[in-house]
Amino acid sequence: PVTISQCVATAGLGNAVISVTKNARVNITDNSFYSLLPLPSGKYVLYAEDSEIIFKNNVISRKNLQVCLKAARNSIIADNRFDAVSDVPNVVIGSHGEQVSRSIQVRGNIFRQQKLEDAVKVDLFSQKNILIRDNQLWSE
Numbered sequence: 001p002v003t004i005s006q007c008v009a010t011a012g013l014g015n016a017v018i019s020v021t022k023n024a025r026v027n028i029t030d031n032s033f034y035s036l037l038p039l040p041s042g043k044y045v046l047y048a049e050d051s052e053i054i055f056k057n058n059v060i061s062r063k064n065l066q067v068c069l070k071a072a073r074n075s076i077i078a079d080n081r082f083d084a085v086s087d088v089p090n091v092v093i094g095s096h097g098e099q100v101s102r103s104i105q106v107r108g109n110i111f112r113q114q115k116l117e118d119a120v121k122v123d124l125f126s127q128k129n130i131l132i133r134d135n136q137l138w139s140e
Contacts, residue, residue, distance in 0.1 A: 020049070049070045052072065073104070074103050075104045
């Protein structure tokens with residue numbers, strides 16, 4: 001298990017600020033993340049495959065920076081402020097090979113999108129116990 005807490009981090013020339021895989025258990029709370037570079041640099045604030053994630057009470061700002069869960073399980077994305085301006089969803093929940101994402105909550109977040117439906121994308125295969133509720137849109 002790994003905890004990342006009370007940090008300020010920015011995306012450099014890489015693809016992800018935080019990348020986890022292979023049964024990792026990661027708790028990412030109370031951080032500030034930002035990116036100043038255009039895509040493809042800094043595409044993900046978090047890219048997770050085959051892991052359990054708690055991503056809570058973080059601020060994601062400036063450009064891009066998605067949370068991407070592939071074949072994740074028992075995960076919570078909650079109480080974050082997604083201030084990043086982006087044409088793509090802020091949270092992507094998907095599959096990885098034959099493994100699907102399952103038992104995930106996305107709740108209490110604030111998204112800077114035109115519509116809430118644009119903020120979170122769940123692939124067709126990852127539909128088991130995926131709860132998306134009580135999220136809000138950004139207010140100027």
